[in-house]
Amino acid sequence: MHVPRERAGHRRARPAARELPALRPGTARRRRFPCRAATGGVRGSASMRIGWKLVLVGGLMIVLLVPLALLDGLVAERQQRGREVAMEIARASAGNQRVVGPLLVIEAERWRRGVRRRAPAAWDGGDGARAPDAAGTDAAAWHWDEGATELVVVAPERIDLDGQLRVERRGRSLFSVPLFHAALKMEAELVPALPRLPDLQLRPRRAWLVLGLGDNRGLRGQRLRLDGRELPPAAGTPLAWLPEGFQAEIDPARLEQPMRIAVEMDLVGTGTLEVLPSGGETTVALRGDWPHPGFAGQYLPLESALDGQGFRARWALSGLSSRVPSALAACAATRPDCEALQGGGIGLRLVEPVDRYLMTERAMKYALLFLALVFGAVFLVEALAARPVHAVQYGLTGLALAMFYLLLLSLSEHIGFGTAYAIAALACSGLLGYYLAAVLGGAGRGWGFGAGLAALYGLLYALLRSEDHALLVGSGLLFAALATVMALTRRVDWYRLGER
Secondary structure, eight states: OOOOOOOTTOOOOOOOOOOOOOOOTTOOOOOOOTTGGGHHHHHHHHHHHHHHHHHHHHHHHHHHHHHHHHHHHHHHHHHHHHHHHHHHHHHHSOOOEEEEEEEEEEEEEEEEEEOOBOOGGGOOOTTSOOOOOTTSBOOOEEEEEEEEEEEEEEOOSEEEEEEEEEEEEEEETTEEEEEEEEEEEEEEEEOOOOOEETTEEEEEEEEEEEEEOSOGGGEEEEEEEETTEEEOOEESOSOTTOOSEEEEEEOGGGGGSOEEEEEEEEEEEESEEEEEOOSSEEEEEEEESOSOEEEEESOOOSEEEEETTEEEEEEEEOTTTOOHHHHHHHSOTTSSOOGGGTTOSEEEEEOOSOOHHHHHHHHHTTHHHHHHHHHHHHHHHHHHTTOOOOHHHHHHHHHHHHHHHHHHHHHHTTSOHHHHHHHHHHHHHHHHHHHHHHHTTOHHHHHHHHHHHHHHHHHHHHHHHOSTTHHHHHHHHHHHHHHHHHHHTTTOOHHHHHHO
């Protein structure tokens, strides 16, 4: 069957295209992808890559704690060696010094009074007792307990001490300790008195003036005068709990009147000079050329002045504020120790202005914080600038940070701590700036990191020098770091960042 052709100029009409719904203003037409359901998996895998990178960085920080722990052990070892050298120097010269007294020590016989009833004819009175009365009763007789003697300690009513300290350093190898030379002058007023009880009487046999010390090896010279008359001193004391010091024996007949005692001596020691306030009223005035004294003991100075050339300090104690005189009377003279007198004095310590090992140990406490800040900054630049950083590069960066503490320790043993800190900080900051300039793909980024790290080291030095404000500065630094990270990443799309 023949189908006629369409006429010329007439084409078959096409079906009308379906009109799409109008889009709202400001919106774009959504393209259809055949694998639209797979986009969630892409984003998930990108997030996993970021998460694994963070886990890797955290693992590297944990691994780097091993060399930091080894460095901490090295610091402790050098610190222990320094203490051993200090003990060796103290054994070769003198250790801590303690001044006790001057004191009056009396060896007394014990006499007791008893009452006896005897017949008048049987009483002969041959034992020195008074004659009996008409009823044959002994009125009251004093009898010596044969072999019964005791030591009585009498404290002065007033003690004035004036001391001038001169400090020098004694060293061995890389270690040194301060050694003080103390020129001490003491004046005391003492009233001899023995306890009296109704049925007990102490009668003196011997008496000594005693001055106790912490270490007799540090005694370079001494003069002891009683009422202006010089007495020959002898080493040791009759008190078991005060083995170190010197004494001078006096006539027991001298105990019937007040005494004025004067002592002059030169004393050498290391570490601490302690004065036990043995008098009813005690005044101590010390001055010296050491600009970093530490006031120890139970009493702070009433007046003190510190400057770059030395110090001055003055203590004034009354009999009511010091428990030492009563403790002296309570301590048994034959005991090897007297716990009531331990740690109850006026103390002065020679404090090292900068202990290099202690400062290094304190600096290492911030090592983990430095690792976290630097690794976090490198990770942000890596993520934002699409510049991948390998785990080995992270590890080398961490080792450079750990090297700072080794340089600080080794340099501080030969030069001052401040100079050693500056050299170590500049060396590590410059090394990391040079290295990260290549790793992060730009000199500006690398040297910016170096400058920021140098600023962090400066803040750490401020923390080490200011113990009172360390917590405030440290918390402020952490808050500033967190605020900076949040401000830089507040508009970051971490899903798209992972896809990149």
